[in-house]
Structure formats: structure tokens, C-alpha cells
Amino acid sequence: MENNYSKAQLSWLLVLRIFVGWHFLFEGMVKVLNPNWTAAAYLMDSQGPFRSFFVSMAGNAGLMNSVNFLNEWALVLVGLGLIIGVFSRLSCIGGILLLILYTLSHPALIGAKYAMPFEGSYFIIDKNLVELAALGVLFVFPTAREIGVDRLLVRVLPSGFQKFII
Amino acid sequence: MEKENNNKTNDQQEVKKTSAVGRRDVIKTLVTVPVLGAVAYGLVKTRKVSVLNRDISDVFKLSDKSAVFLQPMANGKQIRLGLIGFGIRGKQLMRALGFAEPSYIDTLIEAKKKNPDDTRYDAFLEQDDLNVVITGVCDIFDKYSEAAQLTGSNIHREGTNGKFGQAPKRYKTYQELLAADDVDAVVIAAPDHWHGTISAAAAKAGKHVYCEKPMTWTVPETYMVRQVVKDSGIVFQLGHQGRQTASYQKAEEIISNGLLGNVNLIQVCTNRNNPNGAWVYPIIEGSNPQTIDWKQFEGDPERIKEYNDYMLSNKLDKYMGPDDRSKFSLERFFRWRCWWDYSTGLSGDLLTHEYDAANQIMHLGIPYSATSSGGVYFFKDGRTVPDVLQTTFEWPDRNMTMLYSATLASSRNRGKVFMGHDASMEVADVLSITADRESERYAEKIKQGIIPTDKPFFTYVPGQSKVDAVTSATELYFAQRGLLYTYVNGKRYDTTHLHMREWLECIRQGKTPSCNIDQAFEEAMTAHMGTRAYLEGRTMYWDKDKEEITRG
Numbered sequence: 163m164e165n166n167y168s169k170a171q172l173s174w175l176l177v178l179r180i181f182v183g184w185h186f187l188f189e190g191m192v193k194v195l196n197p198n199w200t201a202a203a204y205l206m207d208s209q210g211p212f213r214s215f216f217v218s219m220a221g222n223a224g225l226m227n228s229v230n231f232l233n234e235w236a237l238v239l240v241g242l243g244l245i246i247g248v249f250s251r252l253s254c255i256g257g258i259l260l261l262i263l264y265t266l267s268h269p270a271l272i273g274a275k276y277a278m279p280f281e282g283s284y285f286i287i288d289k290n291l292v293e294l295a296a297l298g299v300l301f302v303f304p305t306a307r308e309i310g311v312d313r314l315l316v317r318v319l320p321s322g323f324q325k326f327i328i
Numbered sequence: 329m330e331k332e333n334n335n336k337t338n339d340q341q342e343v344k345k346t347s348a349v350g351r352r353d354v355i356k357t358l359v360t361v362p363v364l365g366a367v368a369y370g371l372v373k374t375r376k377v378s379v380l381n382r383d384i385s386d387v388f389k390l391s392d393k394s395a396v397f398l399q400p401m402a403n404g405k406q407i408r409l410g411l412i413g414f415g416i417r418g419k420q421l422m423r424a425l426g427f428a429e430p431s432y433i434d435t436l437i438e439a440k441k442k443n444p445d446d447t448r449y450d451a452f453l454e455q456d457d458l459n460v461v462i463t464g465v466c467d468i469f470d471k472y473s474e475a476a477q478l479t480g481s482n483i484h485r486e487g488t489n490g491k492f493g494q495a496p497k498r499y500k501t502y503q504e505l506l507a508a509d510d511v512d513a514v515v516i517a518a519p520d521h522w523h524g525t526i527s528a529a530a531a532k533a534g535k536h537v538y539c540e541k542p543m544t545w546t547v548p549e550t551y552m553v554r555q556v557v558k559d560s561g562i563v564f565q566l567g568h569q570g571r572q573t574a575s576y577q578k579a580e581e582i583i584s585n586g587l588l589g590n591v592n593l594i595q596v597c598t599n600r601n602n603p604n605g606a607w608v609y610p611i612i613e614g615s616n617p618q619t620i621d622w623k624q625f626e627g628d629p630e631r632i633k634e635y636n637d638y639m640l641s642n643k644l645d646k647y648m649g650p651d652d653r654s655k656f657s658l659e660r661f662f663r664w665r666c667w668w669d670y671s672t673g674l675s676g677d678l679l680t681h682e683y684d685a686a687n688q689i690m691h692l693g694i695p696y697s698a699t700s701s702g703g704v705y706f707f708k709d710g711r712t713v714p715d716v717l718q719t720t721f722e723w724p725d726r727n728m729t730m731l732y733s734a735t736l737a738s739s740r741n742r743g744k745v746f747m748g749h750d751a752s753m754e755v756a757d758v759l760s761i762t763a764d765r766e767s768e769r770y771a772e773k774i775k776q777g778i779i780p781t782d783k784p785f786f787t788y789v790p791g792q793s794k795v796d797a798v799t800s801a802t803e804l805y806f807a808q809r810g811l812l813y814t815y816v817n818g819k820r821y822d823t824t825h826l827h828m829r830e831w832l833e834c835i836r837q838g839k840t841p842s843c844n845i846d847q848a849f850e851e852a853m854t855a856h857m858g859t860r861a862y863l864e865g866r867t868m869y870w871d872k873d874k875e876e877i878t879r880g
Contacts, residue, residue, distance in 0.1 A: 180363055187364075191371050214444045221447075245363050313357045 167308070175305045179244050182296055186257060187241025193234040200230055208267040209274040216267045236260055244300070247310015252327045254301035261294040304328075381778060382798040387769055388786065389585055395574030395790060397826055400456070404836040410464035410511040410535070412502050412526055414476035416609065417540055418467070418517035421567075422479050424824040425515075426458055429479045433487040453485055455825060458832055463510045466499040468621035469661075471614050473498050501624065502526050506533040513563075513835060515828075516540060520677075521635075521670045524549035525628040531560040538831050540567040541684075542676035543852040546634040547860075547877060550852045557845045565831035565841040566848040568684040572826035574790035575759040579689045579746070582761070588748030589769060591690070591728055596682035597742040598674065598734035606707050606715060606736040607665035607677075611658050622656050627670070635669075644863050647712050659710075666711035668863075673713035675700075675858040679732045683721075683854050685744065685755070686730055687847065694853050695721035695730070697869045697880075700862035706737035719858040732858070760784035760799075853877070 167175065193199040205220035219225060236256055243253030268276055270284035270291075282289075306312035312328040319328065409425070411418060419429065436449035462480030467473040480496035499505035502522075506514070506529055513536035516526050524544035530537045537557070543566055544550040557564045570576065583591060600606065626632070632653070639648050647668050651657055664670040665677060686692055702717035715736040722729055733742070743754040750767040754760050763770045765781040773779040779798060787799040827843075834841045843851075857868040857877055869878045 176360075180360060184363065184367055187367050188370065191367070192374065195371065195375060217445065218447070241367075242364075245367070246358075246361050309356050309359055311357055313353065 167303075167305070171303075172305060172308060175300065175303050176309055178296055179247070179250070179300050179305055182257070182293060182300065183241045183244025183253075185241070185293070186237050187245060190234055190237025190239075190241055193230075194238060199234070200226060201233055202226055205229075205267060207276055209276065210266070210269040210271055212266045233260070247306030247312050248315070249327055250306035250310060250312050251301055251304055251325075254297045255326065257297045258294055258301075261290045261297070264290050265294070384770075384773055384779065384785070384798055387773060388587055390578075390581060390587065393581070395577045397572060398830045398833050398837075398839065400458075400829065400833055401837055404459055404833070407460045407832055407835060408463045408510050408512045409460050410466070410499075410505045410508065410514040411462060411476055411480070411496075411517070412466045412505060412514055413517035413519075413522075413540075414465065414467045414472040414479070415517065418472075418476070418515075419479070420824065421515055421517055421538075421540075421828065422462075422476070423452065424455075424822060424828050425460060425462075426455060426485065427462060427479050427482055428452065428485060429475055430482055430486060430488045430490060430492075433482075433485065433490075437487055451822075455822070456829070458825075458829055460832065462496040464499055464505045464508050465496050466502050466505045468624045469612075469615060470619040471612060500621070503529065506530055506535060511535060513537070513832075519625075519664045519670050520672045521545040521627045521631060521664075524553045525631055527564070528553050528556040531557045531562050531564070534560065534562065536563040536831070536835050538565045538567065538828060539848075541851065542672050542680045542855050543848040544856075545670075545672060545676075546631055546638065547853075547856050548634045549631060550849060550856065551875075554845055554849045563831065563835045563839075563841060564845045564848065565827070565834070566684075566843040566845075566851065567824075567827070568681060568843045568851070569823040569827035570681055570685045571688055571842040572821075572823040572830065573685075573757065575755055575757060575788055576685060576688055578788045578790075579753060579755050579759055582753060582759075583690060583746065583748075587751065587761070587769075588746060588753055589750030589764075589767065591746050591748040593728060593747040594686055594690075594730040595742070595745045595747070596679075596686065596730065596732050597744070598678040598682070598732075598736070599739050599742055600736045601739035603707075607663055608707065608709065609662050611662050615658055615661065617656050620656075620661060622654075622661075625661060626653050639668075639863075642864055647863055650710070650712070666707075666709070666713055668712050671713055672855060673859060673862075674702075674715075674717045674734045674736075675719065675855045675862070676852075678734060679717075679719060679858060680851050680855050682732055682744065683730070684843065684847070684851050687850060688842070689746070689755070690726075692723060692726065692730070694850050694870045694872075695857065696724050697722045697867050698854070698857035698861045699867045700858050702734075702862060706735075714862065717858075717862065719861065721854065721858070754784075757790070759788040761786040 202220040205216040208216035219229065237260065240253045240257040240260065243249050244257070265288075268274075268290075270286055270288040272285065304312070307316050307328065315328050316324065411422065414422070419432070422428065423432070433449070433452075436446075436452060439446045440449045461483075465473060465476035465480055467476055477495045477498050478492070481492040481494060482490070483493035484491055486492075497508070499508070502518075505511060514526075514530045516523060516530070516537060516539040518526060518540075520542060522545075523539055523542065524546070527537050527539045527543070528549070531553075544553055582588065636648075639645060649667075649669065651660065653669060660667060660670070665673075671677070698719055698721050700717060700719040702714040704711060704714055705716045707715045717732070717734045719732045720729055721732070743756060746753045746755065749764065750769040751761050751763045754762075762784045763774060763779050763781050765774070767774065770779050774781060779785045785798045831841050833839070853870070857870060860877060861868045864879070867880045869880055870876075871878050
């Protein structure tokens, strides 16, 4: 698979992978390092068709412990996966799933007002969805087999892993 | 085009396996790892700025203890309750005990159908079973009495078409109910002029008492009720459910730790602006001299004499009546809070909640003096109690004043604020503290830009333990919008439910409730001082040694 991308293609895909990974890792670590962080406030601020689902989730303290744990560490793992290029395709899928959940909770709808202020004006497509599309691109144009730990993993793991994992 | 081809080849390509790992491979495998170092550097720096620079634990010492509520004991004995009074508050108290009118359940189910976010129905079903049974009810309005029986039998919390249990017995008078052997304890939600009389009678009959506020209507009965309750040894709880507010417990700790500096002024308020808030309640259909026992409504002869003696000897007859007490009146029956003949006015109805909160937080006791002013300025519907009232209470030994300011015709929000030399604290379901720009305690932190003075620097949200750092912008935003609720062990609770639960558990465990007879005595006397100051137009003083209200 080497040399299938031009140098410029590989470089920009790598830049995109590291930037998105950085964003996820940082978001995750900030939450992990803050013992009082909780997604409850964000979930209570939900709008759109799934509002009551997310609000009721926020109302369940036991469930919130799991939600917080999963969200924090999923963000961290996706970030690590993308930056060091380990299980990079799986990381893309994980990142996309997280972004889908954020979008369902905070869809950019006309008239939807959020407490967490967005810094721009959006209709349907917001930055979460742009990042989601970027992860889609990274999934179909994997670079970690070239630059990243996956380069090693493709040699040792069965080829079946290449479909969704590396 | 080129990219698409690449993609296909990538997916389909069988990567050659080779065991040879060269130097170039190692570099290509690990080249992005140093990026983690950059992220880590950013995290450390960010944390320093956002967390460590917000650390105020050296000047703001507060435990991370969460609110404590008396927990129910396992296998507690079932308590048999009698209910006296099934008006607006009586209905609310019964719901807090787990018994709702079927028609009320119907409206909750309907509301949930219309709006799935309306979770009142689920919340009611999930409310803990307090292990009580309603064995007797008493209301002097037939319709209310029958509704109370039906409600008491609604043991499965069902709507109109539900299955009901055994209906509690209906008693025509509270005396008959108190004489019943199958009643262990009573809930009193009668009008103010009956609170003391029924409480004392219940205590004498050996029944535990949960009584709505205020404890008494006249000053003389206040001593009497205290004495009887103490002599009887029953468990008495006054209905200030604010006692179960988590943030009040934190407020107490904050003040005792000196975090506000010397508290010299407390401002508490009532801000209402609608007929219901001004006690203009609907006249219920089916009410007439045949269905209402007016003779009982008039009151206890001894109480009426105490009231008349005080009013007439102080030439306050303009505040009495104007109708004769014996004259049947639906207005006076349903809107009794509007007339001193039955009511304790703003002072007894709403000031008491505010005072009791301040008393819980600062252990103030009965004030040294009370001065009041106000009038009937908006609801000129024939009422004798004022709809605008200001009362100031002084505690010279504590170097502080409490100002109560109420209007029933403006809902502008004025919070419960404790003002100190170093900071002021606003207490509601959440609690927030704003530093004073002239503060000495926080001067250094203010200078360093860590503690702001234009907005709260600390916010306590029940259930969250963070106590050592300046509240971040997001936390503050949500706290101010009240988006975060009070939970006990992960479950949302109604304070009235918790307050009644505490009373029941004290009966089972032989403990003393938070709003016990001593607290109730302080509450009632304080309210009476405010009322007398208003009626007589002069300052009232409290003689601590003689335990008497005196005039200046």
C-alpha cells in the first residue's frame, strides 16, 4: 500500500488525522482530569426530537456515572488512536458514533437555542458534523498503515482486521 | 479520480506480511507519538490556568460533605395517620405521603400524554412508600371530607378507574378523630386559627403531630401548645419543609466557617403577583350552609376570646370582622387567609418560611425587636390583612438585622440574601456567593484576578461536591438557570415528602425532628411580634427572661 498516496495527499490526510485526534484527546483529557466534570448539564440542555431521552438520562445519577465514564474515555481513546495511528479505523468509527450522539442531543435546528453557545450560525451542518465527515474521510483513506502503529499491526494481525479495525 | 482508485486498492489490497522491521519502519510507526507530548504540555498549562488558578481553598475552607437527611429504618412500624383539613395544603400533604386524589392522577396522566417531558406522574409513582395508612379523616366541608376518604383509599396511586383500598373513617369533628384508637399520629392542615388548639388536643390525646405553619394564631396559645407538647412527649414537626433543602445545610456551614465575614443584614422576601398567590382561592361548587359546618369553622371559643381580648384592648377593632363571626360566608371560608379573624396574614403564612430558613442557617432565636409597616395597597377586596408588608427584626447581640419585604402584587424576583463584610450569599435551591469588592478576606484573590466581584465566585449545586474552586462560567450558567436538580442518592425528592418522612422516622426511631416544638415556638413568637408591630404601629420587643412580647 505504500506510495499509493502522493506525498501531498498523505501529508494532508496525516495533518487531518492528527488535528482531529488532538481535538478528541484534549476534550477527553480535560474531562478526565476534572473529577467534577459531568455531562448532565449538557444533556439537560438538549433540544430537538430526542430531547426527552437525553434529559431523562441526565436525571438518572447512576446512569450518569457510566455515561460520564464512557464519554470521557471514549474521547481519550479515539484521540490516542488517531494521533498515534493505532486501531485508527476503529477510532474513526468510535469518533463518528460520539459525534452522532452529540448531534442528536444538540442538532443545529432553526429556533433551537443552546446554553452552550456556539460561536457561529448554523443550519443542520455544524462543526460536529464537519468533524464527523472528516472522520469518514479518514476511515476510507487510512494513513496509519503508512504512518502510525497500525503500520506494525497490519503485519501481525490477520487481514480481517483491516476492514474496520486498522 | 486518483483518490478513488487509491481507496479501492487500499481496501482490497492484501498487505504483505514481513517480519523485517527496519529503522525506517520504526520511525514511520512512531513518528506521531511526540504529538502526545504537545497535547500533554497543553493540558498541564490549561489546568494551571483553569483549575489551579481557580483554587481558593486557602481563603475559602468548606467541607465536601453533602446534605444529610434522616434515613428510614428497615422494617419500621406502619404508622396509622389521621388527617385534619383537606383543603389546598391538605391535598398537597397527602400527595407527599403518597396519597393523591384519583382526579389529580388523571390530570398528571393527561399532562404526560400531551408533553412527554412532564414527568410529574412518574415522579409521583416513584416517590418512596412511607409505610403509612390513613385511618381517619376530618374536614368540615362534606365535599372535602369525602374527597379525603377517597384519597386515603387510593393506596395504589391510581386514576379514577383504578382499584382502591379500604376508605379511612370520616369524623365530623377533630375531637372524635383524636379519640380514635386506630390513629397514631395526625397531620393538621386546618386554617391558622385552629393550628394551636388541634395540636394541643392531639398531644393531650397522645397523637404525634405534623402541623402546618404557623404554629399558632394567638400569643397566649403559643405558650400553651409548647407546654402541652413537651409534657406529652409526642413527636411534633412544624410544616416548614424548607428544612429539607440541601443548600440550607451548606449555607449554615458557610456562615459558621466565617466565609461571608460578619453577617450584618439578611434580606428575605415574598414576591407574588396573582390572585392565587394573594389567597383569592376559588369558591368550590357545592359549598353551602348545609355542606359546611360553620359553627366549627368559627373557631375554638377560648382562642376567639384571646383574639378578641387582644384586639379590643389595643383598640384594633378596625382590623376585626368586618363580618360577624357567626355569619356564614363562602368567601371567608375559602379565602380565610384574607381576614385576621382566622389568619396570621403575611407574617404567619409566608414570613415564617423565610424566618425559619434564617433560623435554621444561623440559629437566630427570637429577635430582640420587630417593626412593621405596610397596607392593603392592591387587593382591595375587603380583606383586613395587608398585601404589602415590611418587617425588620433586630438581633443587637448578633450585630444584625433581618429585613422581610413582601408584596403580593409584584413578582420581581428578590432572593434570600445574607450580606456580610466579605461576601454576600444568595440562597435558593442552589446557593451562590459573591465577593464584596471591599472584602478583606478575599482582597488578595480579588487583586490577583482570581475572584471576581461582579458575579458569584462560588456556586453550590446540591449533589455536586466541588467546594474549593471558583465556579467556572458554564457551571454558573447552569446553576443560575436552575437546570440542575436536587437529588438524594440519585433520586429527585420533594422537600415536603422529605419533611414528613423525617417526622415519621422520628416517631419510629424516637428522635427529634428538625422543626421541633422549640423551633416552632420561636417561629410563632417571631411572627406574632411582626404582626403586633403592624397592627399596633409600634415596635415590639422580646423580653428574653420573662419570655414575653413587650412594647417600647
